[in-house]
Amino acid sequence: MPVEVIGSLPPDIADLVERHGRAVAAGDLRATMADFRPDRIGQLAASASLPVDLESSEVRRLVAEPDGSVTAFIRYRAAGGAAILLRSRWVRLAEGWRVHHVRNLPETPPRPPTGGPSDGGLDAPHWQGLRAGELRIQRCGGCQRWIWAPRPMCPNCYSTDLRWPAVAPAGTVYSWTRTWQPFTPELSGHLPYVVVLVELPEAGGRRVLGVLRDSDAATVRIGQPVKGDFDEPADGQGWPLLRWSQS
Numbered sequence: 001m002p003v004e005v006i007g008s009l010p011p012d013i014a015d016l017v018e019r020h021g022r023a024v025a026a027g028d029l030r031a032t033m034a035d036f037r038p039d040r041i042g043q044l045a046a047s048a049s050l051p052v053d054l055e056s057s058e059v060r061r062l063v064a065e066p067d068g069s070v071t072a073f074i075r076y077r078a079a080g081g082a083a084i085l086l087r088s089r090w091v092r093l094a095e096g097w098r099v100h101h102v103r104n105l106p107e108t109p110p111r112p113p114t115g116g117p118s119d120g121g122l123d124a125p126h127w128q129g130l131r132a133g134e135l136r137i138q139r140c141g142g143c144q145r146w147i148w149a150p151r152p153m154c155p156n157c158y159s160t161d162l163r164w165p166a167v168a169p170a171g172t173v174y175s176w177t178r179t180w181q182p183f184t185p186e187l188s189g190h191l192p193y194v195v196v197l198v199e200l201p202e203a204g205g206r207r208v209l210g211v212l213r214d215s216d217a218a219t220v221r222i223g224q225p226v227k228g229d230f231d232e233p234a235d236g237q238g239w240p241l242l243r244w245s246q247s
């Protein structure tokens with residue numbers, strides 16, 4: 001299949017990406033890492049998730065980006081027949097074209113292996129709420145104060161009459177950060193991702209942390225509205241996660 005080219009590519013990049021794909025498929029770590037940005041080698045080596053038994057590579061698409069960088073889509077095939085699509089961004093440095101970041105496609109937010117109620121069970125109603133498709137936030141039955149993170153006692157009136165009403169999963173971005181570093185193995189293939197701290201107007205302005213969907217190229221602004229939805233675990237095991245999207 002011919003490579004789909006979008007825009008006007010610099011002359012040397014197509015061959016370089018082709019060679020890079022072959023090096024990755026051959027398991028040639030030295031050649032693969034030589035194409036990485038020197039200041040990001042460790043990060044890039046852990047960014048993509050690939051099986052060990054790769055057999056072939058195929059450059060599918062090359063895009064000349066407005067900022068002068070190039071986006072490459074390379075499809076890898078493993079011995080078992082599985083196909084994996086990676087998207088890499090290439091930038092031209094003084095020493096030549098280098099991979100700036102790479103991720104698996106389709107773009108999906110990371111899913112931690114843990115999740116669910118904490119050991120003490122204090123937040124169990126919140127997690128049960130997610131299973132029921134609701135965002136439940138703790139609220140004091142005495143003084144009506146909203147409480148997050150959950151506590152065993154109201155910090156305002158010391159009541160233990162704590163309730164878990166559902167609020168709309170909608171709010172505004174109070175703060176956010178984009179993470180490029182694969183801190184744990186399950187983040188491989190999902191980088192970069194954006195964590196947002198979302199202020200919930202229906203819960204008295206309490207703020208919850210979550211991952212923003214489709215955030216790789218997203219421009220995020222403080223104060224912008226976001227909506228949450230419930231991301232069920234793919235295998236039916238584990239707990240749903242609340243994901244946020246720009247609304």
Ligand SMILES: [Zn+2]
Pocket residue numbers: 140141142143144145154155156157158159
């Ligand atoms: Zn209270």
